Amino acid sequence: MDQKHASSPLAGAVHDLATEVVLALRSGDHLATVCGAAGIDEENRTGIAAVRVIGADLLLPSVLYGRHPHPGDVAVLDRAVREFPPKPDAPAATAWSHWHMISTLQRMAPPAPGATAPGTYAEPDAAWLEEAPWQAFTHQLSVLAPLAVPAAPSAVQRAAANRAVDLSRGFVRAVRRRDWLQAAGAGRWLAATGGEPATLGLDRGLDFVELMGGHDPRVTLHVRAARLMAEARAR
Amino acid sequence: MSSGIQQIHDVGAKALGWLYEHREGFRLEADPSPDAGMLDRFKPLGELALIGKVIFREGVAGSQQSSLAHKLLDHAWHELLDSGARLLEGQRREPLSPVPLEVYVPFRELGYRQPDLESAIRLNHRLASWAALEVLPVRRLGLSAIERRFGVEPSVPETAALAHTWLARRPEPWTVEGHIGYDITHTVFHLTDWGEKPAGLPADIAEYLALWLPVWLDDWLDLKRWDLLGELLVVDACLPEPTLDPAAWAGFAQAQEPDGAMPVVGGMPEGNEESVFDLVYHPTLVAAFASALAMSRALSDLSASPAPA
Numbered sequence: 001m002d003q004k005h006a007s008s009p010l011a012g013a014v015h016d017l018a019t020e021v022v023l024a025l026r027s028g029d030h031l032a033t034v035c036g037a038a039g040i041d042e043e044n045r046t047g048i049a050a051v052r053v054i055g056a057d058l059l060l061p062s063v064l065y066g067r068h069p070h071p072g073d074v075a076v077l078d079r080a081v082r083e084f085p086p087k088p089d090a091p092a093a094t095a096w097s098h099w100h101m102i103s104t105l106q107r108m109a110p111p112a113p114g115a116t117a118p119g120t121y122a123e124p125d126a127a128w129l130e131e132a133p134w135q136a137f138t139h140q141l142s143v144l145a146p147l148a149v150p151a152a153p154s155a156v157q158r159a160a161a162n163r164a165v166d167l168s169r170g171f172v173r174a175v176r177r178r179d180w181l182q183a184a185g186a187g188r189w190l191a192a193t194g195g196e197p198a199t200l201g202l203d204r205g206l207d208f209v210e211l212m213g214g215h216d217p218r219v220t221l222h223v224r225a226a227r228l229m230a231e232a233r234a235r
Numbered sequence: 236m237s238s239g240i241q242q243i244h245d246v247g248a249k250a251l252g253w254l255y256e257h258r259e260g261f262r263l264e265a266d267p268s269p270d271a272g273m274l275d276r277f278k279p280l281g282e283l284a285l286i287g288k289v290i291f292r293e294g295v296a297g298s299q300q301s302s303l304a305h306k307l308l309d310h311a312w313h314e315l316l317d318s319g320a321r322l323l324e325g326q327r328r329e330p331l332s333p334v335p336l337e338v339y340v341p342f343r344e345l346g347y348r349q350p351d352l353e354s355a356i357r358l359n360h361r362l363a364s365w366a367a368l369e370v371l372p373v374r375r376l377g378l379s380a381i382e383r384r385f386g387v388e389p390s391v392p393e394t395a396a397l398a399h400t401w402l403a404r405r406p407e408p409w410t411v412e413g414h415i416g417y418d419i420t421h422t423v424f425h426l427t428d429w430g431e432k433p434a435g436l437p438a439d440i441a442e443y444l445a446l447w448l449p450v451w452l453d454d455w456l457d458l459k460r461w462d463l464l465g466e467l468l469v470v471d472a473c474l475p476e477p478t479l480d481p482a483a484w485a486g487f488a489q490a491q492e493p494d495g496a497m498p499v500v501g502g503m504p505e506g507n508e509e510s511v512f513d514l515v516y517h518p519t520l521v522a523a524f525a526s527a528l529a530m531s532r533a534l535s536d537l538s539a540s541p542a543p544a
Contacts, residue, residue, distance in 0.1 A: 135453065165446065172450045175409035197446050201407035208409070 013040065013050035017058065018217035024061035025224040033072040034058055041072070042079050051080040055097045055146040056104035057221060063108065063149050064228045074109040077101060093143045095124040096156055100147050107152070126155035130162075137163060138170020142185030145222050148192040150229060157193065164195030171196075171205065180213020184222035191226035194233060203230065240533050242488050243479065247526025248300060250519045251290065253495030254283075255303045258310050260512030263321060274325045274334040279516060280311050281334070284341035285429045286524040287311075291345070292431070293531045300527070312347045319349025326355045331364060333378055340384050356385065366390035372399035373418045373425070380425045397426070402440060408447035413463060416451065419444075420466035423473055430528045433473045441475055448474070452483040461490045462499045465521035472528035477536075479529055487522070497522040 016038040024034060035058070040047030051058055058077050062069040081101050086094045102121050111117045129140060137159075147156050160167060167186055174183035187206045190196045206223050213219040237245050261283055263276050291304040316322055319342070322335040336356050339349065359365045360382065370378065376396040379389035389396070397403045401415055402422040411419070423444070427435045436444075448471055455464040464487055471477050491497050496511075497518040498504065504514045 134449070169447070169450045172409040172447065173453060176411070176450070176454050199405045199408065199443055199446065201409075204407060205409055 009046050010049055010053070013038070013046050014053045015217060016040075017047075017050050017054050018221050021054070021057055021060055022217050022220045022224055025064070025221070025228065028065060033070040034061070035073050035076045036070075040076060042075055048076065048080050048083055051076050052084045056101045056149075057146045057225075059104055059108050060146075060149070060221070060225060063104070063152075064225065064232075069108050071109075074105065077105060081105065092124055092126075092128060093140055096126075096144055096147065096154075099124055100144075100152070100154070103152070103154075123155065126159055129156065129159045134163070134166035134169050135173060137166055138174065138186050139182060141167060141170070141189050142174070142182040145185035145188045145225075148185075148189045148225070148229075150192065150232065160189045161193040161195060164190065164193065165197065168196045168200045168202075171200065171202075175205065175209065178212070180209050180219045181216060181222075183209045184213065184219045184226070188222040188226040188229075191230040191233070237488075238485070239481070240530070243484055243526050243529045243533070246484075246488050246491055247290075247523050247530065249491060249495035250497060250522035250526065251300050251303050251307075251495075253492075253519055254516070254523065255307055256494075257508075257512055257516070258307055260509065260516060261311060261315060263315060274329055274332045277322070277325060277334050277338050280315060281338035281341075282517065282520060283311055284308060284338060285424075286520050288341040288345055289429050289431060290523055290527045293527045300523075308342070308345060312342055316342075319347065319352055323349060323352045323355070326352060330355070331359065331362070331368070333359075333365075333368070333381075336385060337377070337381050340381050344384065357387065360387045360390065371418075372396065373401070373421050376400055376422060377425045380428065384428065397422070397437075402443075405439065405443045408450065411447075411451060413460070416455070416463050417466065419451075420463070420470055423470045427473045430469060430473055430524070433475070433532075436473060436475075444470060445474055445476065449478065449480065452480050456483050456486045458500075459486075459490065460500045461487060461497055462518040462521060465497065465518055465525050468525040469521065469528055472525065472532050477529065477532045479533060484529075487525075491522065495519065 017034065017040065020034040020037040023037070035041065035047065035051070038047070040050065042048070056063075056077070058073055059069045061067070081098065084098075086098045099121050102119070106117070129137060132140060141156070141160055144156055147154055148160070167189055171183055171186040171190065174180075174186055184206075187202060187209060190200075190202055191206070196202050206226050210220060210223040214223070261279055263280075287304045287308045291301055291308065293301075312318060316338075319339070322339055326332065326335045335352060336359075339352060339356070368378075375391055376393065379391050379393045379396045382389040383393065400422045401418045423436065424430070426437070426440070427433050448467065452464065452467050452471070455467060464483060468480070468483060468487065471480060487497075492503060496503065496515045499514055499518050504511055506514075
């Protein structure tokens with residue numbers, strides 16, 4: 001495990017996983033497993049917790065390139081869903097992330113006949129998002145950036161599409177504050193849903209965020225995802 | 236603490252009260268440092284005149300404030316500028332400097348006159364060197380506007396001068412930092428004759444500002460940079476639909492000292508009376524300015540909206 005940039009074993013595992021997702025996004029191929037390359041299997045407790053942090057982005061290369069995910073990655077994501085269900089009083093963002101992992105698994109890797117699905121989980125409420133000031137709205141959306149993928153409708157995605165100007169303002173705010181992870185997440189949403197004002201300069205903005213904050217693979221992951229979605233939208 | 240329109244009013248009333256109390260601080264130093272241009276010392280008076288005139292004219296500030304602003308301008312013209320003689324003296328020392336013109340115009344618009352200075356200005360205006368003077372684009376725009384206000388043809392047409400400014404290009408809003416912030420605010424000041432004519436703001440620039448000004452207000456509020464925040468609040472009041480941003484105004488009001496002084500950044504500086512004045516007169520002037528314009532817009536919007544049934 002590469003812990004040069006990590007302050008804890010969990011942070012190291014998250015770093016490694018994000019790095020492998022970025023490599024898979026760059027290569028356009030998905031031959032090896034993300035988890036396998038990061039040295040994580042179903043028995044690795046820290047690794048499973050790290051998958052809970054990365055969330056459904058574990059399968060992002062398959063989602064964006066339209067390929068079948070590797071069974072090993074599906075198994076680890078399935079394990080993370082089962083082992084870390086949100087507590088009843090969990091923050092809304094945690095519930096949304098959990099819901100999205102389950103729906104991604106169902107969409108990308110339906111359980112084989114006879115196998116047990118990870119269970120159903122009702123789509124959480126998003127009314128609080130619609131009412132949040134643009135600063136808090138962008139911050140929450142950025143935490144939920146894994147939900148910014150094509151063909152995965154959700155109340156969060158609808159809120160993002162309805163508040164493109166607010167999200168754009170949040171992107172500017174995050175860049176000004178040098179919060180590259182938040183900026184990358186907000187930029188990813190804008191690339192997914194569109195509608196940002198032309199004067200935002202989103203494409204240069206994403207390049208700038210990667211240049212300044214790309215030492216964190218989670219930033220690069222969002223920027224790469226944004227570029228792939230923007231290219232797909234342009235086609 | 237008050238809130239809403241009352242809060243905006245109180246910020247201005249307190250700031251103007253402080254400026255009047257401390258009017259002796261607006262002084263022309265007897266022996267300025269040799270490396271500072273002699274006319275640099277006139278800059279505070281120029282700002283006082285431009286802003287004081289707007290406060291004096293915006294009757295909404297209340298008759299008390301209008302009268303204070305007038306007394307301040309009277310003091311500046313007669314006591315500090317010796318009824319314009321000091322401007323003429325400065326012009327004789329640095330014949331090509333545009334500073335005397337910039338300081339003079341707002342006074343002239345209020346009826347104060349110095350005929351000999353006007354002759355010098357008119358001669359300057361005929362010089363190729365005057366139009367060729369190398370200044371920053373935002374300053375060039377300001378010179379063109381002030382020439383128009385003086386009643387001569389701008390050496391560089393205002394639209395051409397505007398085209399070279401940062402704001403006219405409407406660049407990526409996330410690249411804005413402090414210096415660009417002041418370039419933005421001053422471009423707006425020149426386009427609107429310091430808030431007197433909000434309609435002077437071209438539609439594309441107004442739209443750009445309406446999109447991104449809320450972020451910059453949020454940012455400079457968070458940084459507690461009151462001087463720039465105040466100027467951005469002026470810009471807000473120049474927009475077709477001012478937001479009168481409640482969070483920014485509340486933070487701005489909280490930063491103001493009980494005696495009305497507004498610090499530049501963070502809290503009040505320490506030092507003797509003169510050095511403190513030199514540091515805080517500008518943000519305090521800006522506070523009075525932002526308040527007067529915001530009040531004017533708030534009240535004109537009230538009177539423009541249909542009466543409740």
